Amino acid sequence: MAQIRGTAGYHLGNQSPFGNAGRSDGSNNDPSPLDQLREQTNKIEDWLDTISEPVKPYIPAIGRFLIVVTFIEDALRIITQWSDQLTYLKDYRKIPGGLTHLFLIVNVIAMVSCSFMIIARKHSDYGVFGLIGVVVLQGLGYGLVFDLNFFLRNLSVMGGLLMVLSDSWVRKRFAPAGLPQLDEKDRKMYFQLAGRVLLIFLFVGFVFRGDWSVSRILVSLLGFIACVMVVIGFKAKFSAIMLVLILSIFNIVVNNFWTLHEHHPHKDFAKYDFFQILSIVGGLLLLVNMGPGQFSVDEKKKVY
Numbered sequence: 001m002a003q004i005r006g007t008a009g010y011h012l013g014n015q016s017p018f019g020n021a022g023r024s025d026g027s028n029n030d031p032s033p034l035d036q037l038r039e040q041t042n043k044i045e046d047w048l049d050t051i052s053e054p055v056k057p058y059i060p061a062i063g064r065f066l067i068v069v070t071f072i073e074d075a076l077r078i079i080t081q082w083s084d085q086l087t088y089l090k091d092y093r094k095i096p097g098g099l100t101h102l103f104l105i106v107n108v109i110a111m112v113s114c115s116f117m118i119i120a121r122k123h124s125d126y127g128v129f130g131l132i133g134v135v136v137l138q139g140l141g142y143g144l145v146f147d148l149n150f151f152l153r154n155l156s157v158m159g160g161l162l163m164v165l166s167d168s169w170v171r172k173r174f175a176p177a178g179l180p181q182l183d184e185k186d187r188k189m190y191f192q193l194a195g196r197v198l199l200i201f202l203f204v205g206f207v208f209r210g211d212w213s214v215s216r217i218l219v220s221l222l223g224f225i226a227c228v229m230v231v232i233g234f235k236a237k238f239s240a241i242m243l244v245l246i247l248s249i250f251n252i253v254v255n256n257f258w259t260l261h262e263h264h265p266h267k268d269f270a271k272y273d274f275f276q277i278l279s280i281v282g283g284l285l286l287l288v289n290m291g292p293g294q295f296s297v298d299e300k301k302k303v304y
Contacts, residue, residue, distance in 0.1 A: 044238060059289045060167060061119075066282025067160040068115035070275040071131055075111040078104055093143055103141050110134050124168040128161045152201045153276055159198025160283030166191035167286055196236070196292060199283045200227040222246055230284075236292035240284040247284075251277045 055062075078085055082104070089100040110130050117127030135154045144150040223246055229239035255277065257270035 056289075059285055063282045063285035063289065064118050064121070064164060064167075066278045066285065067157075067164060068118050068131070069282070070157070070279045071111040071115050071134065073271075073275045075108045075115075078108055089141065093141065095141070103137075107134060107138065107141075118164055121168060124164060128165045131161055132158055155198050155201040156283070157276075157279050159195045159201065160279055160286070162191050162195035162198065163283050163286040163290070166195060167290060192290065192292065195283065196233065196287060197231055199280060199287070200230060230287070230292075233292035237288050240287045244281050244284050244288070247277050247281055251281075
C-alpha cells in the first residue's frame with residue numbers, strides 16, 4: 001500500500017501516468033466522508049485536551065479506582081449482609097456451613113486487598129489476577145455462570161482489569177527456559193486490544209436489559225456507534241470520552257439509589273447497577289489515557 005502511494009507520488013504536476021493530461025478540476029482532492037469525520041473529531045479532541053489539561057495527571061488513578069470500586073462495594077455488601085449471604089449459600093446453593101463462611105471470608109479479603117493493590121499501583125498484576133479469580137469464584141459460588149447478564153458484565157469487568165494490566169505491566173526479571181518472551185511493549189499491545197474489546201460487553205448487557213424507554217433507546221443508539229468505534233480503534237479516544245459522558249449522565253439520572261428509601265424494592269439493584277457502570281467508565285478513562293494501541297485503525301492510519 002505504501003509502495004503504491006509512493007509510486008503515485010512521482011507524477012509531475014497534472015500529468016497522467018498514461019501520458020494524458022491529468023484532471024485539473026480538483027475533484028480528486030475532495031476529502032472523503034471518513035476524512036471529514038476524522039477532521040471534525042480531531043478538532044473536538046483538541047478542544048477536550050485543552051479543557052481537561054488540569055485533570056490529565058489524575059486520569060489513570062481515577063480510572064483505576066472506578067474499575068475496582070464495584071469490588072469494594074461488593075465486599076462491603078457481604079459484610080453488612082453477612083447473615084443473608086450465609087442463608088442464601090446454605091439454603092439455596094446447598095453449600096455446607098463451614099464452607100460458606102470460608103467462601104465469604106476469602107471473597108472479602110481478596111476483593112479488598114487486590115483492589116488496594118491496583119489503586120496503589122503496588123503489585124498490580126497480582127491484584128488483577130486476584131480479582132479475575134474472584135469473578136470466577138463468585139460465578140461458581142452463587143450459581144451465576146450461565147446467567148447471560150452476569151456473563152456479559154463480568155467480561156467487561158475483566159476487560160477493565162486487562163486495561164489496568166496493560167497500563168502497569170513490567171518486564172519480569174526471570175522467565176522459564178525455552179519459552180518465547182514478549183517484551184513490555186508487545187504485552188501492552190495485546191492486552192490493550194483484549195481489554196478494549198471486552199470492555200464494551202457491559203454496555204451490551206446494559207442495552208439488552210430492562211425497559212425500552214426513550215432515554216434508554218437514545219443512549220443505546222449513541223453508545224452502539226461509540227462502542228463500534230472503540231472496538232475497531234477508530235477515533236477511540238473521542239468515542240471513549242463520548243461513552244464516559246453518556247454513561248455517567250445516565251447513571252446519575254437513572255440509578256440514583258441514594259434518593260430511594262432504605263426498604264425500596266429497587267434500591268439494591270440500582271446500587272449494584274450504578275457501581276457496575278462505574279467500572280466501565282473507569283476502563284474507558286484508562287483507554288482515553290493510553291490510547292487504543294497498535295491494533296487499531298487510528299494507528300494504522302499513521303502508517304499509511
